[in-house]
Amino acid sequence: MGSRLVGYGSYLPERVMTNQDFEKIMDTSDEWIVQRTGMRERHFARDDETVVDMATIAAKRALENAKLKIDDIDLVICASTSPELDFPSVAVQVLGKLGATKNIPAYDVRGACTGFIYALHCARAFFTAGMHERILIIGAEKMSRFIDWSDRSTAVLFGDGAGAMIFERSTSSYSGIIDTVVMSDGREFDMLHGSPDHHIIMNGPETYKKAVELMPNAAQYIMDHAGITADNVDWIIPHQANLRIITSGAARLGFPLEKILVTVDKHANTSAASGVLAIAYAFDNGILKHGQLVLYPAFGSGLTWGAALIRV
Numbered sequence: 133m134g135s136r137l138v139g140y141g142s143y144l145p146e147r148v149m150t151n152q153d154f155e156k157i158m159d160t161s162d163e164w165i166v167q168r169t170g171m172r173e174r175h176f177a178r179d180d181e182t183v184v185d186m187a188t189i190a191a192k193r194a195l196e197n198a199k200l201k202i203d204d205i206d207l208v209i210c211a212s213t214s215p216e217l218d219f220p221s222v223a224v225q226v227l228g229k230l231g232a233t234k235n236i237p238a239y240d241v242r243g244a245c246t247g248f249i250y251a252l253h254c255a256r257a258f259f260t261a262g263m264h265e266r267i268l269i270i271g272a273e274k275m276s277r278f279i280d281w282s283d284r285s286t287a288v289l290f291g292d293g294a295g296a297m298i299f300e301r302s303t304s305s306y307s308g309i310i311d312t313v314v315m316s317d318g319r320e321f322d323m324l325h326g327s328p329d330h331h332i333i334m335n336g337p338e339t340y341k342k343a344v345e346l347m348p349n350a351a352q353y354i355m356d357h358a359g360i361t362a363d364n365v366d367w368i369i370p371h372q373a374n375l376r377i378i379t380s381g382a383a384r385l386g387f388p389l390e391k392i393l394v395t396v397d398k399h400a401n402t403s404a405a406s407g408v409l410a411i412a413y414a415f416d417n418g419i420l421k422h423g424q425l426v427l428y429p430a431f432g433s434g435l436t437w438g439a440a441l442i443r444v
């Protein structure tokens with residue numbers, strides 16, 4: 133038992149905040165941000181725009197893309213670090229907004245920037261066990277909620293947005309979500325975490341060192357497990373936290389520059405939404421083609437890390 137991708141969708145808020153906009157309000161520069169992170173702009177949701185709103189639009193677009201209705205789905209998993217409400221889950225609120233009339237199971241996973249990989253991991257297990265037919269997976273974040281405007285070292289790094297993918301059960305084990313691996317290490321919790329007053333606390337250089345080690349490790353594990361090399365993979369689409377992390381990790385794995393998909397310049401770090409937003413961007417711009425093999429490693433707060441191998 134395996135799966136196949138039947139639809140995708142994404143949503144980016146209208147408001148764009150450029151590096152130059154940051155220059156006007158804090159002691160930073162376009163040059164520093166581009167050089168250290170590769171980021172040039174990011175999207176910020178309106179004050180009245182919630183994670184649920186963004187998740188709902190991305191999910192609706194994925195359903196349209198798949199030519200399905202919400203009642204055709206039999207499980208919804210949403211990866212989000214930034215929901216406005218502690219309960220209920222974003223996933224169940226999306227069901228309500230989309231007008232589901234069936235009792236579809238829906239829940240959230242919290243794996244920070246690795247959240248979408250955790251959701252893919254759950255979906256793969258359910259397909260393998262033959263437990264679900266069609267799973268809608270959403271990654272949605274309003275990271276701008278957490279910005280500490282007095283801390284230039286984290287304020288410039290994040291963005292908002294949502295992406296969604298729909299997978300269907302298939303008899304092929306070499307399409308859809310082919311393989312996943314997820315890891316965590318709670319001992320490194322204080323390297324990157326949220327504070328009680330909802331701000332991002334990060335030791336940037338230490339987090340950087342872990343990211344360049346652990347993301348490629350997870351990706352290599354998946355390639356070894358699948359018996360493939362970088363030559364067999366069409367695209368590496370990593371979590372978009374920093375251009376230097378992306379390019380050095382991909383180079384370590386043997387990926388040439390032209391196989392690395394980068395959206396960190398346009399979206400900045402959208403946490404659990406970053407990989408799925410990048411996949412949607414690549415489809416929308418004719419970069420990614422159906423049938424291609426994508427390796428998607430991620431890393432984030434927890435620490436959490438992992439990777440997925442997806443034939444899209």
Ligand code: UT7
Nearest residue numbers: 160161164168245284285288336337339340343373374432
């Ligand atoms: O998605 C989850 C995982 N997250 C990550 O993987 C992020 C990992 N970390 C990073 O990407 C990088 O560590 C950062 C981009 C966050 C920071 O880059 P860095 O090269 O590690 O810089 P740094 O923190 O070592 O700071 C270097 C200098 C400092 O100044 P001094 O002490 O050398 O005078 C900072 O104060 O850069 C300064 N700085 C800034 N300057 C201008 C920090 N933030 C800024 C800023 N504008 N926004």
